[in-house]
Every structure is written in C-alpha cells, then in structure tokens.
Amino acid sequence: MDDVVMYLRGLVPGRRAVFALTIGALSGWLAALSGMPLPWMLGPMIGNTLAAVLALPVRGPDRLRPLVIPVIGVMLGSALRPEMFDTAGRYAASLALLPPFLVVTALVSYAVYRRVGRYDPVTAFFSAMPGGLNDMLILGGAAGGNEKRIALAHAARVLLVILFVVLFYGTALDVDSGEVARGAPAAALSLLDWALLGAAAVAGVPLGKWLRLPAPQVTGPMILSGVLHLVGLVSVAPPGALIVVAQVVIGTVIGCRFIGVSAAQIGRDLSLGALSSVAMIAVAVVSAAALTAITGLPLSLSFLGYSPGGLTEMSLLALAMGQDVAYVSVLHLVRIMLVIFAAQPVFRATRRGAQSGTKPPRSGS
Template sequence: MSRPQPIPFKPEKKRIIGHEGLKPLLLALVIGTLGGFVFDYLRMPLAWMLGACVFSTVAAFSGLRIGMRIRLRQGMIIIMGVLLGAGFTPDLVQRLGQWAVSLVVLTGMTMTGATLSYLWFRRFTDWDKPTCYFAAMPGGLNDMTIMGGAMGGEERSIALAHALRILTVVLTIPVWYRLVNGAQTSVLTMTHGPSSYDWQDYAILTACGIAGALLGRLLRLPASFMMGPMILSAIVHLSGVTDSKPPGELVAAAQIVMGTGIGCRFVGAAIDRLHKEMAASIGAAILLIVCAVVFAKITVAITGLDLDATVLSYAPGGFAEMSLIGLALGVEIAMVATHHLFRLFLIILTGPFVFRFGLRRER
C-alpha cells in the first residue's frame, strides 16, 4: 500500500484547517489540551494557547492527522471578543488623546516594517513581487492571502509566511516576559465570571457575543467574529451595565482551540522541502518584532506611555493573539486592541492601492 501524501499547505478553507473529519479534530483538541496543561504547570503566560500552539505545531510537522473546524474556532473567538471588550473602562475617552501620537508612530512603523520585510523576501526567496508584497504586510492571514491571490501572488507562500509570523510572535513575546520579567499569570485566576446569582450578566455577555458576531459579519468588519462582540461588550462595560467577564475555564478552552488552530495550519508543510521559505518567513517575523520594539521605545520617549503595552500594541502578531497576550500580562487591553484594529484597517484599506500604484506586477 502506498504511503498517503500530506495535503498541500494552504490558507483556511471555509470549513476546516488541516485534515477533515471528527477524529482529526478530537486528536488535535487532545494534543492542544495536553500542551495547555504542561505550559500551565510551567506557569507560562498565555499558557493554554501557547501550549496548544506548540504541541499541535509539532504534531502537524510530525505528520499526525489533526484538524480544526472553522466554526468551532469562530465560536471561541466570539468568547475572546466579549472578554476583550470587558477591558474597555470608562476612562478610555480620556486616554484616546494620549494614543493619538502612538497611532501616528504606528503608521510609520507599519510602513517601515512592511518595506523591510518586502526587501527581505525579495533577497532570500524566489517569490515574485506580488507574493513578497502581501507576505510582508503585517495584516490578517486570510485577508492578505485572499488579496495577494487576487493580485497575482502565490496563496500558499503568502499563507505560510503569515502563519509563521504569528507563530514566531506568539512563541517569542510570552516566553521573553516569562524568562526576563517572571510573568506567570494564569487565565483561571485573572478573569472572574458572573456568580451563580448573576444570570442577568450571563445573558448580557451571551447577547454581546451573538449579536456582535452577526453585526460584524453584516458590516464586513475585519476579524468580524472578534471585533463585533468586542465592540458590543465594550459598550455595555463602558456604560456600566455590567463589569463581568466570561469564566476563566471557558477562556482557557477558547485559548486551546485558538492555539490548536494555529498549529493545524502547518499540516502538510514539509520542513525538508520548505526550509528556505520557512527560514525567510521566520527571519521576516523577527525583523518586524525588532522594528516594533524600536518604534515602541521611540513612542514611550515621546508620550510616556507604558513600554510593555506599547510593545504589544506594535507587535506584528494577530489581533486575537496579541490581545490575549496583553490580557495575560496585565497590560491595558483597550490600548492593545485599538492599535491592532487601527493597523488592520490601515493595511486592508491601503495595501492593495499601494501595491497597484507603487509596484509593477510581474507577469
């Protein structure tokens, strides 16, 4: 019997990441949960997502049949959106003025980092200009993959570059804070869900999640399943309707699903055949991290903002992942979420125009 060939690495389909079927899903969740327990035992920040991410990535590269259903991941992202919205406090309006300068610097940092990454990919890969350009943009994996494919780029390479960027950032920043700053917060203690008598709060949080997801899809917001619930949750928390958050156990489960989903993206990615592209993608991610730290220090020198919050606000990770890291490290979630949403809008709105008028497409 011939040995089954791995499926080709590609961006998320409509229904599945990795292998399809119930058994690959259950195996992925078991592996991710085991990783979460191990990293929680080691007192790592963002332990459940980081552990699930590492263990599932190793499983994917080892050839295990694991997979993640998009619907399950979207449901857990809704929970994280409601949780992040709870970080918006009534003094947010007073803070917006302080963030104005930081958002301007973020714009310059995004342009600088994307340019350096583009030149890096042109130097160390055989990709064409469209592929290098959209692989270098620190935007959402799916958004950049779809845009890049429409502009003539190679979707597989763009998806690989962004998946490795997110993986590198998720593995680097929490570990740095654990080893250098001693950060070891557990999600089971950093969130407080409604008490057994606060059924009204449960109803409010549930409504924010469901209505927010529908609103996000209707308005076609980027990261709609997180952004919509986050906006509605922020509104009810800013208005003082509730101050509750989703229970810690539910947040841990959501992190396991999200971390496992990251690892499942590498199903079918053969290191021996993609080592050059993978090395270049990891190098570009490190370049973006260094760029974020340098610009964050410039911003702190100008504005006096908290350095940790500014670094996480500028870090080139995914919107959901960086917001969760900020939550785990106890920094100002509203600042981190606002900056990453601004970056997403900036790239999605300007990226295609800059490419169309600034670069000549290769045949």
C-alpha cells in the same frame, strides 16, 4: 429542520480534528504546569505545530473557530474600564507613528522574502504585509501569488511574533498578570450576566460585519461587551472554562495551518518567517521606544501595541499581561484596517511603476 440538523452535524469535529484538540488540550495543560504565559493558546499552538511537522493525523477544527472567537471578544470587552479613556490623548501620537512604522515593517519583511527567500514579487509583497492572514491570502491569490506560501508566511508571523513577545515579556519586562484573562467562576455569573454576555457574543458578530470592522467575530462582541461593562450592566468576565476552550481551539487552528507541508518546506518557511519576524520586532522595539520617549507610555504597553501579531492574539496577551486592552486593540484594529485598505492600491501602483520602468525605449528616441 433538516438544514439545521445538517448544519449542527457539520460543526461536530472529525476524528483528526478531535485528535488535534486532544493534543491541544494536553499541550495547554503542560504549558500551564510550566508557568508559560497564555498557556491555553500557546501550548496547543506549539503542540499542533510539532504534530504537523511530524505528519501526525491532525486537522484544524476550523468550523469551531467562528463559534469560540466571540467568547474572546466578550472577554476582551470585559477588561474595559472608564479610567482607561481618561488618557485617550495618547492615541494621537501612537496613531501618527503607525503609518511610517507599517511602511518600514513591510519594506524590511519584503526584503527578507524577496532577497533571501527568492519569492516572486507578488508572493513576497503579500507575505510581507503585517495584516490579517485571510485578507492577505485572498488579495494575494487574486493577484497571482502563491497562496500556500502566503498562508505559511502569515501563520509563521503570528506564531513566532507571539513566541517572541512572550519571551520579551518574560525576560525583559516586569508586568503583572491580568485577572480577566482567567475568567470568572461559572457560579459567579447571574442569569442576567449569562443573558447579556451571550447576547453580546451573538449580536456582536453581525454588528462587526455591519460596521465593516476587521475581524468582526472578535471586534463586534468586544464592543458590545465593553459597552455593557462601561455602563455597569455587567461586572464579570465570561466563565474561565469557556475562555480555556476558546483558547485551545484558537491555538490548535494556528498550529494546524502547517498541515500538508513537508518538514523541509516548513523548516524553510519558518526560518524565513523567523528572520522576517525578528526584523519586524526590531522595528517595533525602535518605534515603541520612540513612542515611549514622546508620550511617556510604558515600553511594555507601546511595544505590545506595535507588535505585528494577530489582533485576537495580541489583545489576549495584553489581557494576560495586565496591559491596557483598549489601547492595544485600537492600535491593532487600525493597523489591520490600514494594511487591508492600502495593500491592493499600493501593490497596483508599484506594479505599474515597475512595468513602466522596464518598457523598452521607442525607436528613434
């Protein structure tokens, strides 16, 4: 019993985390008033990034994140409809173009961090990989890279790619706003709905881990929720209030990743991240245009599928923009899996190649 009490106490945010969440909530409210897409995530993200730059006493509510991420997974699963899979053949071309897209994206990003940023080869390699922050941080740290720079590089990538994608959608494309992203009124859910959606959130996490899926906290609940909605056992999304809370926590955590870094270092890393993100987005636009020409998919959908942001964030954007969540989620799942499984072997192969190429010639040869 004492262990349970201690665990629950550990989930209660400290004063700095509460302050960060307060900034996040206020920033989200202002973003919603301004009409910004996905305001309850982007607002807290921007607000807490500024708070970190100004060295305000904020701290990311990291222990709350695993609790709210399953809510996002359940929400994403509630957007799945049987008709989405009627044209599943389009996945083949999209997946076939994904590996060369990732290679080119990683190469241009590596050039930015190595040639412009003057990062060491290990740090530049794992900073450039368009994969998960936690996974690249673990692999990069084990390989001897600068963990703080790797973390900042990926935090900047997620933050800036989201902002660039929102800007792109807001100015260049005509898309409809998704209804599911706003959630359902709590009164619209029956007791059975609450029970089934809650079970999807709770049981989905161990399912995702058992299946060894990337980001199991979101993918597992998304799969279970999707199944429940596809078979008709549930027809509503999670309550809108829970979705807002989850997005505020996620946005606050992303913004607070810049805590403890000097303003000059944040400016430098964000500048490098911006340059890298622009290069990645350029590759994504070209790849999406090629995919659209081949398959006839809308550019808005193919571009979102190839945008190198986080799985959770890109899926949320797809939902908020009225796009095909299943398609976008599948592409980002495969992207993250490819990067995670290929990063370390490719790194080792390139290191062996570099070392063998710099060996001095044997005497007499």
